[in-house]
Amino acid sequence: AMRCIRMELGEPDASGRRRPVPIEGSEFELPCDTVVMALGFGVNPLIPSTTPGLEVSRWGVIQVEKSTGRTTKKGVFAGGDSITGGATVILAMGQAKIASKAMHEYLTTGEWPEVCLDK
Numbered sequence: 001a002m003r004c005i006r007m008e009l010g011e012p013d014a015s016g017r018r019r020p021v022p023i024e025g026s027e028f029e030l031p032c033d034t035v036v037m038a039l040g041f042g043v044n045p046l047i048p049s050t051t052p053g054l055e056v057s058r059w060g061v062i063q064v065e066k067s068t069g070r071t072t073k074k075g076v077f078a079g080g081d082s083i084t085g086g087a088t089v090i091l092a093m094g095q096a097k098i099a100s101k102a103m104h105e106y107l108t109t110g111e112w113p114e115v116c117l118d119k
Helices: 089-109
Strands: 002-012 018-030
Touching: none
Parallel strands: none
Antiparallel strands: 002 018
């Protein structure tokens, strides 16, 4: 499980920026098997190095079938900066929408056709 706490924006600092502050007593847990931190731009090198069968390019980005987000590792999908390098949030959101449809199909049918990498 992942332990979480709700946040709210605090008072503006000297620069006018309002920073998030924890809401006391708002702790909760989310059940999960794996949590992948998404910080910065690009691929976390731990993901490819700890996931046998996951193909990466010479630039270190995860190789996927662009029409589905499926990788060369059965049951593993990827999107966002992990497949493009640093890019926009809008692009990552579009990839998530594409991959979510393929994830749903995989989870409901269990089928994993041969992956056609877009190189």
